[in-house]
Amino acid sequence: xxxxxxxxxxxxxxxxxxxxxxxxxxxxxxxxxxxxxxxxxxxxxxxxxxxxxxxxxxxxxxxxxxxxxxxxxxxxxxxxxxxxxxxxxxxxxxxxxxxxxxxxxxxxxxxxxxxxxxxxxxxxxxxxxxxxxxxxxxxxxxxxxxxxxxxxxxxxxxxxxxxxxxxxxxxxxxxxxxxxxxxxxxxxxxxxxxxxxxxxxxxxxxxxxxxxxxxxxxxxxxxxxxxxxxxxxxxxxxxxxxxxxxxxxxxxxxxxxxxxxxxxxxxxxxxxxxxxxxxxxxxxxxxxxxxxxxxxxxxxxxxxxxxxxxxxxxxxxxxxxxxxxxxxxxxxxxxxxxxxxxxxxxxxxxxxxxxxxxxxxxxxxxxxxxxxxxxxxxxxxxxxxxxxxxxx
Numbered sequence: 001x002x003x004x005x006x007x008x009x010x011x012x013x014x015x016x017x018x019x020x021x022x023x024x025x026x027x028x029x030x031x032x033x034x035x036x037x038x039x040x041x042x043x044x045x046x047x048x049x050x051x052x053x054x055x056x057x058x059x060x061x062x063x064x065x066x067x068x069x070x071x072x073x074x075x076x077x078x079x080x081x082x083x084x085x086x087x088x089x090x091x092x093x094x095x096x097x098x099x100x101x102x103x104x105x106x107x108x109x110x111x112x113x114x115x116x117x118x119x120x121x122x123x124x125x126x127x128x129x130x131x132x133x134x135x136x137x138x139x140x141x142x143x144x145x146x147x148x149x150x151x152x153x154x155x156x157x158x159x160x161x162x163x164x165x166x167x168x169x170x171x172x173x174x175x176x177x178x179x180x181x182x183x184x185x186x187x188x189x190x191x192x193x194x195x196x197x198x199x200x201x202x203x204x205x206x207x208x209x210x211x212x213x214x215x216x217x218x219x220x221x222x223x224x225x226x227x228x229x230x231x232x233x234x235x236x237x238x239x240x241x242x243x244x245x246x247x248x249x250x251x252x253x254x255x256x257x258x259x260x261x262x263x264x265x266x267x268x269x270x271x272x273x274x275x276x277x278x279x280x281x282x283x284x285x286x287x288x289x290x291x292x293x294x295x296x297x298x299x300x301x302x303x304x305x306x307x308x309x310x311x312x313x314x315x316x317x318x319x320x321x322x323x324x325x326x327x328x329x330x331x332x333x334x335x336x337x338x339x340x341x342x343x344x345x346x347x348x349x350x351x352x353x354x355x356x357x358x359x360x361x362x363x364x365x366x367x368x369x370x371x372x373x374x375x376x377x378x379x380x381x382x383x384x385x386x387x388x389x390x391x392x
Contacts, residue, residue, distance in 0.1 A: 037063075081147055094192045110275050113150065163300070164268075179319045185244055189245075198344065204336045294308060342366065
């Protein structure tokens with residue numbers, strides 16, 4: 001994405017001062033919703049985000065937008081994209097097209113884009129940075145940048161993150177993941193030709209540039225070992241791997257659950273109802289998609305994380321088949337995502353200290369990666385195979 005301007009006006013910051021993450025206080029969020037979408041804001045709640053700004057907006061009944069036929073009963077999500085990604089408008093168009101494709105065909109529950117008053121699914125807005133002088137008025141001296149603003153229908157549900165889930169939820173996550181890949185198998189958009197995200201698994205060999213942020217020689221050696229194995233085993237076979245549009249970030253913060261009673265245990269149970277945030281969607285290998293899902297579900301499992309892959313794969317394979325080559329590479333791909341998440345999390349935290357969201361994977365990730373990487377592949381696959389067979 002870097003270096004693609006698409007005609008965005010220059011900001012008045014030097015490159016080193018670029019306001020990547022937008023500064024959007026509640027009054028600015030309210031103004032954007034009212035001016036761009038003609039909605040009267042009732043309440044605003046900021047949501048956790050990696051490098052964008054997201055808000056859950058509830059609105060009053062009166063509105064002024066001919067492109068909205070009826071109000072969403074659960075409200076909306078206002079998304080202000082970070083400055084870097086806002087430079088790639090064609091990619092944002094591709095993401096909106098994916099969401100419209102899925103919501104129109106009703107194959108997968110995901111956020112539905114909302115048209116603004118101008119009949120567009122996005123707009124580019126000039127926003128100022130946070131003042132260092134308190135509540136001083138906006139002036140030409142304040143640094144600013146340009147950010148893409150979008151609105152989506154809010155989907156009710158609970159994030160998977162932090163929930164104590166029975167293992168059949170991992171199966172349902174795999175099922176949703178496979179259903180999504182199947183639903184997008186014939187989807188194409190020219191905007192995806194430009195996507196070359198650092199979060200794509202094919203970028204794992206480039207993690208060597210960030211090894212300096214890893215603390216301790218043992219951890220650094222582990223990441224380096226995974227990077228080398230991924231380069232040798234996966235990237236050498238990259239051209240042979242089936243590809244299509246994938247979500248690219250099937251993690252616990254993006255999966256929606258619906259709580260339900262467990263009749264057998266009289267406790268809580270969950271159904272997987274939807275997937276959020278297509279900001280990392282891109283054209284890539286299907287085996288990467290399911291491997292990413294396995295890695296993040298391992299972080300959430302509290303009983304037997306090494307067995308999670310069997311449950312996720314059982315669900316995924318019911319909807320989408322993998323070749324023998326793809327199956328043989330899953331362990332390395334899962335480890336690669338661990339390495340990627342841990343390394344880039346450390347790097348991002350070094351740039352934004354105090355943002356604990358950036359370190360979510362690190363809480364359990366280091367010990368999990370070490371244990372996972374040391375398990376012999378044959379032993380791991382044997383366990384997974386038994387689990388997959390149990391669902392048939």
